[in-house]
Amino acid sequence: MSNKSELVRRLLPGIEAVLLEEAMRDTQNARTKAQRERSLELKEVGWLEGELPRIAAAAFRWLDSRLDEATAEARAQGLMVPLEASIDLLSPIGRILDERSYSQALAYLLSPSEPHALGQGPLRAILQHIASKSASAAPAIESVLPFLAQALTEPERELVSELDGQRGRTDIWIEVPASAPQLMVVMEVKVGHIITPGQLERYEAACQRRAHELRLPPDAVVKVLLTIEGEHEAPGWTSVEWQDVAALLSFLAGSPGDGAAFLRLYLAAILRNFYGLSSAPKSRAAKAILLSYLRRARIISPPSPITTPHE
Structure with missing residues (x-):
């Protein structure tokens, strides 16, 4: 030869x-x-x-x-369940890239007290993923996992900046447990929008005030930037991508019940509208993108369904 x-x-x-x-x-x-x-x-x-x-x-x-x-x-x-959905949650109502819709839907799913019947599963999966990306936050996250049923998840928490008096809101604010918080997670959600000047600084100031009230150590205050391609990075913020959220929550999307159906269509919206993914890609480029996503999803998704009691 x-x-x-x-x-x-x-x-x-x-x-x-x-x-x-x-x-x-x-x-x-x-x-x-x-x-x-x-x-x-x-x-x-x-x-x-x-x-x-x-x-x-x-x-x-x-x-x-x-x-x-x-x-x-x-x-x-179970990773193909959202990709095989015939429709998605937001396209029919013209909210394909509406940041607020994606943020509020995620906050709903991350609240164990909501009637979606998915229990602590979504919140546990996301927090454990954050812990895998942030060594400093991992001990605080692991310490509150037994108390996730008592978590407070608040969408669009209103803030007034002490820096300049401007009003704002955080997309998702989580405290665990709600009665005596040992962990605080603030998530800034981005769907194509840019981070405006001073935006993160205002959120950080609000986190510091609340942490001081709760007497939380710095490592118990976790700040997360959720973006499509990890395009935003900031010191002290943990970067998470939307495709990781989809991979992490897909294992629950095949469960019975209305909450799982809502989750399935929500994840379908993320995968289709942000990444152009489907279960039957036509072009070679689309096939390569799907293969890349499935390989990544297999690595980060739970090896088996996380069972959580419905309190």
Whole structure:
């Protein structure tokens, strides 16, 4: 076997569709680059151009095969339930990218006292994920897990800044347990909007005032930025992506009851409207995105349903 054939044989199994498309675009300019960088001979570039169709076909077969495997595994784990929904919660009412709708729906699901019959499951899954991303917050989060049934989850908590007197609101405010809080979580939700100047500083000041009232140590005050692509980062804030929320809560979406049906359609809205995901992607790019999501979801989602009593 020639060196060239051996090289192609070894390349085939590991080429992703997205990387392949990038390689094909790069190769179109390879002759000019070779002359400029003097790193490739033109005949070698010509050989690579000739091999690209065969590499592409093999890569697309590889993508289809891996997606089939990932889909089967995800279905067994419950991750496909929202993706297989025929409709989503917010598209029919024209709220596809309405930040407030997504935020209020999530606050509802994160409140164990609401009548969704999902118990502590959603709140527990999200808090444990935050703990996995923030070593400083993990001990405080773990300490309150036995008290999640007593959590207070408040959407749109009104604030008046002592810094400039401006009024504002936090998207989701959580205290556990409500009677004598040992943990405070403030979530700022973003769906395409930017963080305005001074916004996070006002929230931080409000957190400090409340923490002082409760005599909470700094590590018991957790600030979370929830965004589509992790595009916002700020010191002292833990970044969480919407696709992680979907993966973390999908295991509950197949449960019986109206609350699970609400959750299923809500997660379908997140996955479709933010990421363009569906259970039957048409294009190769959509297949690659779905494969990436399913692989990520398998890593972070609970290995088995979290059972929680309904207090």
